[in-house]
Amino acid sequence: MQEILVLTTGGTIASRETENGLAPGLSDEVIISYFGEQPAVNLSVERMMNKDSSNMQPEDWLRLAEKLKAERAAYDAFIITHGTDTMAYTAAGLSYLLNDFDRPIVLTGSQVPLEIDGTDAVRNLHDALTFASQTTLAGVYLVFNGLVMAGTRAIKTKTKSYDAFESINYPYIASVQDGVLHQHFTPKVNDKVLVSELALDPNIFVLKAFPGMSVELFDYLADHVHGVIIESFGNGGLPFEGRNVVPGIQKLTAAGIPVIITTQILEEGQDIYLYEVGKRVADAGGIPVGDMNTEAVVAKLMWVLAQTRNRDTVRVMMQTPIAHDLDFV
């Protein structure tokens, strides 16, 4: 008999209509009743929290990670039901915190509440259970609309449709069609395993560049945060004319604050040395992270900064592939 633990956290999947709009309210017993019977699987359920995922915080990822670690030996696999809005962040957070985990951890949720006609929740629960109970892979995965994605590569790309998540810059691991699991891709196992304390440093800032962005903010950041992520244009470019950001990046770098450069473009990653507008950013100390997505960069930087504030070590760790998050820098 396979033992699987379902941890519930809230989200639309557990929501009901209230006078303030949809809010989580379904009991765990109701949620678990929708998984359906699976031969040779014994499901247990435990509520971890009951939140719209917009209210999830890094402390909640830590609670989940601590729980998963504590229950690891007692179960063969884990399913986490979760709101979709920040599911990709939680999946990435758990991917780093538990990058040495030897069991599957499967996150799922829905766009429409469980008890509403035509909901996608029932399919997603079934598919999550099919994958969790049949896969031989370990680590964190997100299952949605029949697709299985690596936890560090899944991104929510639609607010309403059922095909709400995509695997960005990485193949889909598997799909589930009519209850049958089809494995498409076996992730490489050459990623580094970095066993760490369960800790995160949320004192970071994400800056989305836009034409006309003021550079005064950098003075504030230098005094207040431990790390900065800049969503650059295209291949890593930022302005060095007009409102020039290069001195701001130099200032942060000189203060020992790592400045991670990601891109606002969803696909194909960045090549920071391709253009002058990128090379100047790199020369100023900007740390490119290739084809990682912002959700994963946020979680990884919080995790890395909890282990070290040394800027050079932060650079090496950010650019080291962990949990399939990165193919090139």
Ligand SMILES: NC(=O)C[C@H](N)C(=O)O
């Ligand atoms: N579909 C959803 O789950 C959205 C909801 N606001 C949540 O993230 O909790």
